[in-house]
Amino acid sequence: MPEATQSAFAAGLLKAAPPPAGVMAWNSPSPHRRYSVYRNNVSASLTDALAARFPASERIVGAEFFQAMAEAFIRVHPPRSPLLLIYGDDFPDFAAAFEPAREIVYLADVMRLEAARTRAYHAADAASLDPQALASIKPDRLGDLVFLSHPALSIVSSSHPAATIWAMNAGERPIAPIPDWRGEDALVVRPRMTVEVVPLPPAGASFFGHLAQGRTLAEATGAAMTDDAAFDLSENLAILLRAGAFTATRKDQDDEDRDRA
Amino acid sequence: MIPSALSQRAGAGFKPEHFAAIIAEPQPVGFFEVHAENYMGAGGPPHAQLGKLREDYGLSIHGVGLSIGSMQPLDRDHLTRLKTVCDRYQPESFSEHLAWSTHDGVFLSDLLPLPYTQETLFRVGEHIDEVQETLGRQMLLENPATYLLFAESTLEETDFLAEIARRTGCGLLLDVNNVFVAAINHNLDPRDYIARFPLEAVREIHLSGHSETVDDLGAPLLIDSHDTPVKDPVWALYETVLGRIGPVASLIEWDNDVPAWPLLRGEAVAAQRLIDAAARQRAA
Incomplete structure (x- = not known):
């Protein structure tokens, strides 16, 4: 049943999971690495969208920290629309409550400024x-x-x-x-x-x-x-x-x- | 229904960082292609730039977020936004992918594969009917780059695309790099795929670069990364296609590690040379 196939396929894209049943490759009945290409694409394209929207914030915390924070955000708040231009409106609030960023007290406000800048850009x-x-x-x-x-x-x-x-x-x-x-x-x-x-x-x-x-x-x-x-x-x-x-x-x-x- | 009607020339994917270089002088490209979703804001520089390009060049609007291959209903709001963009810019072509990207309301931002069965054939056909009716235009459907297969598939991808085109009247966008990537990934000969492809429905071709890695077992695994020049075997496959169908609108896609405009333009000029050669061959 294809809808069940898609549900199983989607379930493993936002968190690490083995390939769902029924997914195969010419040389393997359970192609982990091939399935993870899709998971990596999802993660990379969404973190890239957030990095494009919050470049100064990324510079403040560094690329590695930003990516980890973005991945944590994406797991809890995946996009509900294909309009990635405005994805991440609630990322500043998430960052304000993100324990590893607690000492960077100004980060959430810089992110709010960047979010406002993108909204202005597309207004x-x-x-x-x-x-x-x-x-x-x-x-x-x-x-x-x-x-x-x-x-x-x-x-x-x-x-x-x-x-x-x-x-x-x-x-x-x-x-x-x-x-x-x-x-x-x-x-x-x-x-x-x-x-x-x-x-x-x-x-x-x-x-x-x-x-x-x-x-x-x-x-x-x-x-x-x-x-x-x-x-x-x-x-x-x-x-x-x-x-x-x-x-x-x-x-x-x-x-x-x-x-x- | 407005038919897809790009001129039979080479084009380039438009990147905003190239805007100043592009408008500085006339460019040797017939059209630009943009991702529809980048022009769904209300205003600002994206629309100003696209409006300016539209004065001088053909336009292909290429959707990446409609999730036509989903077994769930299409997002009506998104379809309405696509109509707004198409109505505003009156592109010569609108295209989307044989893939899905939204599930249970979550947008996964990748072109995900689907099994090819009578059931998926029916649903994809319904979705394309809905798109073409809403937009009032013929759309082009693009073959995907895939990394794995489904045990439940009962149809070849080429037969699936041929039947979709027959049922809906849509055209096809043949991504030659995707053909090469998918063929290598599934241990097939890309020339066999081209031989089986319903070439009579092709209205546009995509060319791009890919990267190379290996799977769990060390077999070659190509990734449709759009981050390099078009590779030699893909150019060769493209020449084969042109030899079969003659000149056709052909786009260079370069979406990651985007180079300076002259390098991307050079790729388009190289494609144009092959289109011109195919035209001469036809005339001879």
């Missing part, structure tokens, strides 16, 4: 907000603005300098000691065809997070100032426009309803 294309569009809005109405997120936008927050560590291991800046070891937040954006990681100033993650949730500029500013009194609105607005994090603005919905009434 829908969209034109970013034209900076001139803001200039035409009356100053007393700015607070009511609501921003529409660019499809590539995400915000990655870490209690470690994850963005700096990522940049050093992605060849974006030289590897060097980090004297000021503190949490970092970053935007991941793709205004055109290049994915960018934009470090955020204090309370920037709160500000952008609220805007991305559809809160007004005034609400996001208030929330950010509550989180950190040092929040600097003009600096964050400059980042907003330069990074292409949003595609358009609209006035607050309540306001529109009021205008219509």
Whole structure:
């Protein structure tokens, strides 16, 4: 029965097992090495897919460690879709709980940044907000603005300098000691065809997070100032426009309803 | 149903790292082939690059994740994604493998072998009907590189492929490297396989490199690794096929240890020379 044959064949591919009954070679009734070619192919192609998605993380832990961690992940979370482009969304959470990686406290956050970068790479294309569009809005109405997120936008927050560590291991800046070891937040954006990681100033993650949730500029500013009194609105607005994090603005919905009434 | 219609020229598997070199000047290839699954994201550089290539070259979309050889139902979501990619790029050809890769919802990311029986013949035929109906296109089915056999098989692979083509109207993608790899792995003469193959249904040929190892008993075991130039016996087998069927679209696949573009292009140019020779032979 072929479906049973396939079940037996599949069962030995994600873990070491002898060839299933009914599998043979011209010179052998139980071709271990030939069956293991398939197991090796499965393992290599899935670990390669993860290594392609998490290259800086692989560099941090080394190829051998990464492969062992990837194999452990694949056994527990094999792909449920042929779309390997997005395989491994839950790999960072797995790494956070992976005992051998416990001392690399920043690893999971670097992986979250890399996962966000791949999602941004494949996100829908969209034109970013034209900076001139803001200039035409009356100053007393700015607070009511609501921003529409660019499809590539995400915000990655870490209690470690994850963005700096990522940049050093992605060849974006030289590897060097980090004297000021503190949490970092970053935007991941793709205004055109290049994915960018934009470090955020204090309370920037709160500000952008609220805007991305559809809160007004005034609400996001208030929330950010509550989180950190040092929040600097003009600096964050400059980042907003330069990074292409949003595609358009609209006035607050309540306001529109009021205008219509 | 839109028939498969690649021009009878040499092509190359497209790798994003070659994009800048490819668009820098006109290339001596008739078409590029891409793996469908790499273009199933919403946007970004993959689509920008493929859109640009499509302006100047023929296109073959080659699926690696549909699991046509599965005894379980096809993944409808994946089939819909394939339709989206084909509708967007209107390729001259769409092809997939006589193999399975998904079982109980888990994607195993390899082209796995199946026994050849009346039952598998029926299921594969049904799957191909479903693909062709959904896409509105004739598809090509590729012969696999296999490392082992099934005791329950009752049909030769060549007879299986001929009957599938007859039942469904699909075309065949003859992977000459796979023929060589599988023949050596099963202690057969690759020329006998070609002699039995339903060559009249072939619409495209694949050429690639393989690596060599041995099985438990020390017998040669070839691996379809796509990581080297095409090897001499595979070129020789390809010439035999061209002599039988004349010029046909022929693709160089190179997926691992990918070389700089000029080396891959050189392989395509070598294939084109053999296609041209076959055309002259036909004319004579």
